[in-house]
Amino acid sequence: MVGADVLGLTSAQAARLLAENGPNRLPVQRSRPWWRVLAAEMVHFFAVLFWAAGVLAFVAGMPQLGVAIFVVVVLNGVFAFAQEERAQHAAERLRQMLPRRVTVLRDGRRTEISADDLVVGDVMLLAEGDRISADGQVLRAAGLAVDTSSMTGESVPERPAVADVVNAGCFVVEGEAQVTVTATGARTRLAGIAGLTAGQGEMPTPLRRELTRASRAIAGVAMAVGAVFFTAAVLIGMPPTEGFLFAVGVTVAVVPEGLLPTVTLSLAMGAQRMARRHALVRHLEAVQTLGSTTYICTDKTGTLTQNQMSVVQAWTPPGTATVTGIGYQPTAEVTVTPEAATAVRLLASVARRCSSGRIEASENGWQPRGDPMEAALDAFARRVGAGDPDSDRGTELARFPFDTRRRRMAVVVDGRVLVKGAPDAVLPLCSSAPGAAEALHAMATRGLRVLAVAAGDLASDAEIPASAQEAERDLHLLGLVALEDPPRPSVAAVLRTCRHAGIRVAMVTGDHPETAVAVAREIGLARTGDDGQVLLGGDLPEDLEELGELLDRDGMVIARVGPETKLRIARALQRRGHVVAMTGDGVNDAPALQEAAIGVAMGRGGTDVAREAADVVLLDDNFATIVTAIEEGRSTFFNIRRFLTYHLSDNVAELAPFIVWALSAGHFPLAIGVLQVLALDIGTDVFPALALGAEPPDRRTLDGPPVRGHLLDRAVMFRAFAVLGLAEAAVALSAFTASFLAAGWRPGEPFPGGAVMWSASGAAFTAIVLGQAANAFACRSADMPVWRVSVRTNWLLVVAVVIELALLLMLLYVPPVAALLTHAAPSPAGFLVATLSIPAVVLVDAAYKWFRRRHRRHHGGEDHRP
Numbered sequence: 111m112v113g114a115d116v117l118g119l120t121s122a123q124a125a126r127l128l129a130e131n132g133p134n135r136l137p138v139q140r141s142r143p144w145w146r147v148l149a150a151e152m153v154h155f156f157a158v159l160f161w162a163a164g165v166l167a168f169v170a171g172m173p174q175l176g177v178a179i180f181v182v183v184v185l186n187g188v189f190a191f192a193q194e195e196r197a198q199h200a201a202e203r204l205r206q207m208l209p210r211r212v213t214v215l216r217d218g219r220r221t222e223i224s225a226d227d228l229v230v231g232d233v234m235l236l237a238e239g240d241r242i243s244a245d246g247q248v249l250r251a252a253g254l255a256v257d258t259s260s261m262t263g264e265s266v267p268e269r270p271a272v273a274d275v276v277n278a279g280c281f282v283v284e285g286e287a288q289v290t291v292t293a294t295g296a297r298t299r300l301a302g303i304a305g306l307t308a309g310q311g312e313m314p315t316p317l318r319r320e321l322t323r324a325s326r327a328i329a330g331v332a333m334a335v336g337a338v339f340f341t342a343a344v345l346i347g348m349p350p351t352e353g354f355l356f357a358v359g360v361t362v363a364v365v366p367e368g369l370l371p372t373v374t375l376s377l378a379m380g381a382q383r384m385a386r387r388h389a390l391v392r393h394l395e396a397v398q399t400l401g402s403t404t405y406i407c408t409d410k411t412g413t414l415t416q417n418q419m420s421v422v423q424a425w426t427p428p429g430t431a432t433v434t435g436i437g438y439q440p441t442a443e444v445t446v447t448p449e450a451a452t453a454v455r456l457l458a459s460v461a462r463r464c465s466s467g468r469i470e471a472s473e474n475g476w477q478p479r480g481d482p483m484e485a486a487l488d489a490f491a492r493r494v495g496a497g498d499p500d501s502d503r504g505t506e507l508a509r510f511p512f513d514t515r516r517r518r519m520a521v522v523v524d525g526r527v528l529v530k531g532a533p534d535a536v537l538p539l540c541s542s543a544p545g546a547a548e549a550l551h552a553m554a555t556r557g558l559r560v561l562a563v564a565a566g567d568l569a570s571d572a573e574i575p576a577s578a579q580e581a582e583r584d585l586h587l588l589g590l591v592a593l594e595d596p597p598r599p600s601v602a603a604v605l606r607t608c609r610h611a612g613i614r615v616a617m618v619t620g621d622h623p624e625t626a627v628a629v630a631r632e633i634g635l636a637r638t639g640d641d642g643q644v645l646l647g648g649d650l651p652e653d654l655e656e657l658g659e660l661l662d663r664d665g666m667v668i669a670r671v672g673p674e675t676k677l678r679i680a681r682a683l684q685r686r687g688h689v690v691a692m693t694g695d696g697v698n699d700a701p702a703l704q705e706a707a708i709g710v711a712m713g714r715g716g717t718d719v720a721r722e723a724a725d726v727v728l729l730d731d732n733f734a735t736i737v738t739a740i741e742e743g744r745s746t747f748f749n750i751r752r753f754l755t756y757h758l759s760d761n762v763a764e765l766a767p768f769i770v771w772a773l774s775a776g777h778f779p780l781a782i783g784v785l786q787v788l789a790l791d792i793g794t795d796v797f798p799a800l801a802l803g804a805e806p807p808d809r810r811t812l813d814g815p816p817v818r819g820h821l822l823d824r825a826v827m828f829r830a831f832a833v834l835g836l837a838e839a840a841v842a843l844s845a846f847t848a849s850f851l852a853a854g855w856r857p858g859e860p861f862p863g864g865a866v867m868w869s870a871s872g873a874a875f876t877a878i879v880l881g882q883a884a885n886a887f888a889c890r891s892a893d894m895p896v897w898r899v900s901v902r903t904n905w906l907l908v909v910a911v912v913i914e915l916a917l918l919l920m921l922l923y924v925p926p927v928a929a930l931l932t933h934a935a936p937s938p939a940g941f942l943v944a945t946l947s948i949p950a951v952v953l954v955d956a957a958y959k960w961f962r963r964r965h966r967r968h969h970g971g972e973d974h975r976p
Contacts, residue, residue, distance in 0.1 A: 116249060116288060118215025118233040127229035134228040134244055134294040136301050151187035185792055212243045215288075232291040237466070238511060240282045241722070245298045246289035248274050252509045253285030253578075281722075285511045327822060335765070342772040356784065376753075376803035380746040383806065388730040389739040390713065396725040398750075400708055401743025402816045403613060405688040407679060410619040410629055411559070412482075412712060412731045413693055415595040419483045421490035422558065425549040426453035426589035433493055438469045438476040438485055440492035451494075457589040458491040461563045463502050464521055464530035483559070486593055510578035517620075520581050522574060527581045529564045533590065533622070536562035543587040550590060557628030558592040559621060601633045604734045609664065612815025613740070614688075616666035618676060623669035630667045647671035650678070658682035676702035689816070691736060693728075694720050710736055737812075745807035748892075750821050752802040755830050756889040760795055762835025763842055763878045770843060779861050781846040781874035785931050793917050794879050797910035798886035804906050805890060808899075825892075829958070834888060837954040838881035841947040845940050846874040852939035871933040872922055873940025879918045881947035883911045888955040893963065895956035 119127075161183060210225035215233040225243035228234070234246060236254075248254070248270050255267040258280050267283050270276055276289055279300035295301065336357040343353030377398065381391040391397055411417060420438070424431045429450025435442025446454055467484025469476050469492075478485030492498060504523035512519035518531020529536055533550050537543075540562075553560045564585040568575070575581035608615050617635055619626050627644050630636035636643055644667045651657050661668075661683060668679070676692065680702050683690045692699075692706035700723035703709030711724035712731040721727050728735045767781035849870035855862055886907060887896045901908055921927055922935045936944060 116215060116233055117218040119229070119231050120217050124216060124227070124229050124232065127231065128227060131229060132295060133226040135226055136295065136298075148187065148191045151191045152183060181788075181792070210241065210243060212240070213237075228291055228294050230291050230294060234289045234291060236282045236287045236289055238282055238284055238286070238513075239720075242276055242278055242280045242282065242289070244278050244291045245293035245300075246276055246291045248272050248276060249288040249290055251285065251287040253511050253513075254282065254287045255284035257281045257283045284513050286509065323820065323822075339768060339772060346772075346776040348776075358784070375800060376746050376749045379804050380742045380749075384726075384739050384742045385729075387738045387742075388713075388728060388732065388735050389742075390727040390729055391739075392725055392727065396708060397743050398746045399689070399743065400691070400726065400739050401741075401745070401747045402689040403691045403708060403740050403743070404816060405614045405616070405683050406608065406691045406693075406736060407616050407618045407676070407683075407706075408693045408733055408736070409695065409712075410617055410621060410626060411595055412695070412714070413728075413733045414601050414617065414629065414633060414635075415597050417482050417595060417714075417731060419486035419559070419593045419595050421486055421493075421591055422594045423553060423592040424454050424457055424490070424494075424589055425546070425553070425592075426450055426457055427543060427545065427587070428453045430549070431494065433490065435489070435493060438478055438489045440469065440476065440489055440498075442489075442493040444494055446494070453589065454494050455491075455496045457563055457591065458487070458494050459496040459502060460528045460565060460588055461487045461530055461561065461591055462491040462496070462499065463504075463523065464519055464528050464563070468499060483593060487561075487591065490591070507574050508581070510581060516578060518582075520578055522568070522581060525568050527566045527568060527575070527583075527585070529566075529582055529585060530561055533560055533562040536564050536585075537587065539582055540564050540585045540587040546587060546590065551624065553590065553592040554622050554624035555628055556592075557625055557632060558594055559625055561591045561593070563588045563591060597629060597633045598732060598734070600732070600734045604737050605634050607737055607812055610814075611737075611740070611812035613737075614662075614664040614666075616661065616664075616668060616679075618668045618671050618679060618692075620671055621669055623667075626667050626669040630665070636665050636667050643667060644669070647675040650675060652678075654678065654682040654685055658686040662686055662688075673699060673702065677705055680705040691740070693736070694724070695731075699723075710739075741807045741811050744811050744816065745805070747817065747821075748811070749803050749805050751826055751892075752805060752889045753799050754822055755826050755834070755892075756802055756885055757795065757799055758827070758830035759834035759838065759885055759889075760790070760878070760882050762831055763838035763881060764790055766835075766839030766843060767846075767874065779867065780871075781843060782871055782878070783932055786871070786875055786933060789921055789931055790875075790878060790882075793921065794882060794914045797913050798882065798907060801904065801907035801910035802886060802889055805904050808891075808903065810893075829892070833954060833958045834885050834951060837950045838878060838885065838947060841881060841943070841950050842874045842877040844946075845877040845936070845943040846870050848943040849873045849937050849940035852937055865934065868928075868932060868934040869937050870940060872928070873936035873944050875931075875933055876918065876922065876936050876941060877944035877947040879914065880944060881951050883914055884948040884951035885955075886911060888951060891959075893959055895959060896952050 161180075211222050212225045212228060213220055213222050213235040214228070215221070215235065216223070220235060228244045232244075233249065234242070234244070236242065242256070249272065251270065251272060255269050256276055257267050258277070270287075275292070276287075277300060278293075278298040293299075340353050340357035343356050344350055348356065380397040384391055384397065408414060418437065420435060421433050423433065429447045431444055431446035431450060431454045433442050433444050462484075465481070465484035465487050467478060467480030467482065467486075468488045469485050470479050471477075476489070488499065504526075506521055506523055508522040510520045512531065516531070517535040518529055520527055520529045522528075529539070537546065537550075550560055550562075564587050566583060566585040568581075605615060615635060617626060617630050623644060623646060627636060643663065643665050645660075647668055647670045650668070651660065657678060661679060668675075671679075676694070676699060680690050680692050684705075684707065689708070690706045691708040691710055692702050693710045693712070694700070694703045695712040699711075699720050703711060703720060703723040708726060709724035711720040711727045713721070713727045713729040714731045726736075726739055764782070764787050770778050771780045847870075850861060850866065853862060853866045853869075855866075861867070884896070887899070887901075890896075890899050890904065890907070921931060922933070928934055935941075
């Protein structure tokens with residue numbers, strides 16, 4: 111495609127234009143200004159309720175309560191806003207970790223640069239799978255087809271001719287082209303469309319719908335509780351205004367104000383951990399969806415294998431050559447008979463001429479540039495003595511690029527047609543070649559990837575074929591090239607992990623079935639002798655129900671699969687209730703990646719099209735990274751449930767004094783008041799909750815299949831209300847009562863007020879905070895006692911509890927603060943009973959977990975990992 115008359119810009123010209131016009135980036139547009147985002151956090155449903163309550167508190171002559179309620183609204187709004195901003199910035203940083211690259215002509219040479227550095231006048235070299243990074247005009251084209259659906263909505267690709275315009279944001283789906291850049295950045299058509307569409311809302315994700323469901327359930331409970339206590343207050347003689355404010359305080363005790371900020375932090379931290387482990391999450395909420403994955407449809411090359419292709423054997427009619435080399439080095443040990451040497455060199459030279467990938471020297475040794483398989487063919491040609499690419503003779507007159515329908519490509523050089531492709535796509539075009547079928551079978555059964563190379567003469571040297579069909583006639587087979595792509599060493603162990611985690615895996619590949627099966631058996635995906643798990647894409651049933659039933663097994667191998675088939679596979683499995691993760695790297699994989707619950711694209715070897723369509727991009731193209739991402743997703747789900755369990759159980763302890771007060775018709779005094787509840791919710795409760803949202807995966811996260819069900823289900827509510835919360839509440843009320851007993855009060859006598867009442871209230875408050883601290887550690891696991899969960903895996907929780915205890919001391923021993931909360935430091939007896947909250951919570955939690963494990967061993971039951 112590169113002609114001598116097209117040189118592109120010089121480096122100096124490009125640098126000057128870049129300085130004048132700026133980088134090739136779309137203008138950054140926020141859907142809403144920051145102040146509107148912050149305002150939204152201040153006026154949602156709960157916030158409006160609290161604002162109204164604060165105003166009524168001032169009207170009722172209780173300014174301290176009004177100020178306290180306003181502080182709750184403002185702090186919660188600012189905190190939620192800060193966490194949302196942090197998540198947005200984290201997502202933006204993650205997106206920037208994967209730079210867009212583009213190949214251009216600079217100083218007359220092919221050069222790969224960042225797409226940000228494109229300038230007007232640059233000549234882009236586009237090939238199948240490339241994203242067009244700037245508006246431009248076509249200089250030359252060979253079989254060019256461009257997906258313009260993002261601009262026009264037209265699903266059929268356009269075929270631009272010379273002088274036609276192509277736009278940034280579109281994708282090359284077939285062929286190659288030289289395009290001179292005419293507009294970059296804000297001046298592209300894409301930028302104009304982006305400006306028109308900015309601010310449009312997005313459909314809620316499954317996680318967002320689940321959080322909304324949980325929030326509404328909690329809101330309903332909170333308002334119902336508030337209404338009940340308002341009625342109780344009025345019935346025992348409290349003025350309606352005071353009763354309403356009292357009910358507002360009770361409502362505050364039930365609502366987990368930090369739910370959404372904690373979820374956001376958990377998602378952001380999960381995404382950051384995944385990025386450190388080479389999985390780039392393009393949408394934060396995809397982190398949780400990953401955890402629900404039940405079926406992985408994975409490619410073979412580069413995902414299950416190392417994508418370090420090397421030619422190990424070549425067959426020609428005169429004889430066979432064996433190659434033993436390391437990586438992409440141009441030298442290797444070649445074993446070939448003298449009568450076959452010339453034929454092998456010709457085979458290698460033609461195979462390279464049909465390729466654009468090359469090897470090049472770098473500081474880290476010889477590395478592939480372009481497609482690794484084609485780079486391996488360049489290394490092979492050099493190893494057998496065919497010289498470097500500059501030694502290839504002849505002028506290229508036409509090129510018919512590879513496409514998924516023909517599964518071969520061809521070039522026309524000085525009156526000869528050179529063809530390279532899949533053996534079953536090339537051999538039918540060739541005259542008889544004795545021994546080829548046997549050689550192909552032997553290579554494929556070893557798990558080698560095989561290419562056929564052929565050549566033919568044009569009827570007339572002066573006539574250039576107008577189509578591939580016209581060119582690919584009367585061919586004779588030059589030989590077969592067998593490439594080895596070793597499996598990744600970690601794959602076998604990761605597949606065992608998948609089976610242990612209840613995740614089914616299928617290999618979905620375009621390779622020859624014998625090659626695919628050989629690799630599948632080597633890595634332990636397919637079992638030897640089980641031919642029923644090996645299918646051809648062309649033989650799959652059209653009916654989705656039948657297809658889903660056929661594929662709903664572990665270890666399936668589906669070979670010779672085209673893009674349309676991958677899409678049907680995703681739909682069929684999801685109809686059967688599976689959460690499907692589909693990998694892909696090609697242009698035509700995009701529909702399947704979008705259809706699957708989780709689309710996984712390759713970061714190194716994948717195309718821009720696939721990356722744009724995917725939810726997750728593997729920066730190392732490694733199958734093991736998919737399972738790592740699933741582990742992080744499951745952990746995020748568990749973290750949200752940890753937070754809910756923690757907060758709801760603490761709410762029970764905060765609500766219990768009000769229940770006892772109401773049941774006694776006001777004869778038993780309130781152990782804690784509304785302001786103390788607010789201090790617990792916005793002070794001591796927040797930091798451990800956030801730390802629980804950052805809990806990393808543990809070794810049991812992938813034990814068994816994904817947990818099905820809602821975030822807030824019966825198991826969470828029973829543990830929060832009937833176990834942990836009840837233990838906290840019992841100790842808090844005991845500490846409150848013990849303080850009176852130690853001061854000389856006896857049952858049946860009126861309760862003393864003044865300093866004794868304040869000290870007793872301080873004891874109850876202390877018991878709740880200490881119970882919170884123990885509860886935070888108990889909630890780290892739904893199955894293991896506190897002492898069996900190492901604190902070293904979440905030092906953030908230790909720091910959070912230390913902060914919580916420091917706040918407790920401040921709230922008790924700083925006189926103005928204690929006076930505002932109407933409590934005082936507990937008496938020795940009250941403090942002693944309050945400290946029992948720690949062992950009480952830990953032991954009750956351990957007993958409950960022991961009983962549940964014993965029950966499951968005998969009767970089976972739900973899984974509540976980790």
